[in-house]
Amino acid sequence: MTVAVTGASGQLGRLVVEALLKDGSQPVVAVVRDPAKVADLAARGVEVRVASYDDPEALERAFQGVDRVLLVSGNEFTKRVAQHTNVLRAAERAGVKLLAYTSIPQAGRNPLILAQEHIGTEAALAGASIPTVLLRNGWYWENYTGGLAHAIETGVLYGAAGEGKVSGAARADYAEAAARVLTTDGHEGKVYELGGDETLSYAELAQVISEVAGKPVRYQD
Numbered sequence: 001m002t003v004a005v006t007g008a009s010g011q012l013g014r015l016v017v018e019a020l021l022k023d024g025s026q027p028v029v030a031v032v033r034d035p036a037k038v039a040d041l042a043a044r045g046v047e048v049r050v051a052s053y054d055d056p057e058a059l060e061r062a063f064q065g066v067d068r069v070l071l072v073s074g075n076e077f078t079k080r081v082a083q084h085t086n087v088l089r090a091a092e093r094a095g096v097k098l099l100a101y102t103s104i105p106q107a108g109r110n111p112l113i114l115a116q117e118h119i120g121t122e123a124a125l126a127g128a129s130i131p132t133v134l135l136r137n138g139w140y141w142e143n144y145t146g147g148l149a150h151a152i153e154t155g156v157l158y159g160a161a162g163e164g165k166v167s168g169a170a171r172a173d174y175a176e177a178a179a180r181v182l183t184t185d186g187h188e189g190k191v192y193e194l195g196g197d198e199t200l201s202y203a204e205l206a207q208v209i210s211e212v213a214g215k216p217v218r219y220q221d
Contacts, residue, residue, distance in 0.1 A: 004030075004068070007032070032050065035050055053083035069091050132188075133187045134190070135178055138195030139168040141168045165204075169194070
């Protein structure tokens with residue numbers, strides 16, 4: 001069985017490929033726009049195929065001989081539903097047997113603007129002629145850690161979440177979940193709401209940062 005990961009040069013896609021390589025049970029195809037970005041993966045035995053979400057014919061070629069595909073959601077806002085649908089249709093034409101998609105938590109009732117294109121994509125997947133599985137990834141802890149240096153320097157962690165809490169996880173954890181779905185059976189039609197075991201508010205996150213940094217950091221809503 002061969003598995004393919006789209007957007008394999010991105011932060012999440014690359015981690016999924018790494019998890020698949022660690023598992024070692026299936027041949028892996030990395031679908032990317034720029035093969036130079038994954039030359040290191042190619043050197044480790046990953047088959048690299050070139051396609052963009054805007055090129056249905058290239059996508060169909062990239063999926064030839066592939067049994068399972070992970071569609072990592074794109075980052076071109078306002079274009080994503082059409083692009084994701086291109087991936088779905090190409091997978092159907094190529095005879096892919098399972099397509100997994102990285103969506104957003106509680107997509108059916110999520111009011112965030114960010115959720116709308118995921119909701120549209122899930123609607124397209126609901127009418128697919130091939131089995132699908134939804135990986136509704138929660139917040140990445142890396143979304144916070146990218147700004148840690150500034151928060152520690154200024155002593156202020158800025159946010160706009162009030163007392164809301166997030167069950168975050170590291171990207172690598174979501175990648176491990178995706179790899180498990182791609183390499184094991186019984187996931188057809190499933191919806192997985194994914195996140196960490198621990199919930200944190202911004203205030204609690206600021207407290208953790210303070211403890212680790214050894215200087216006070218407060219949350220400013």
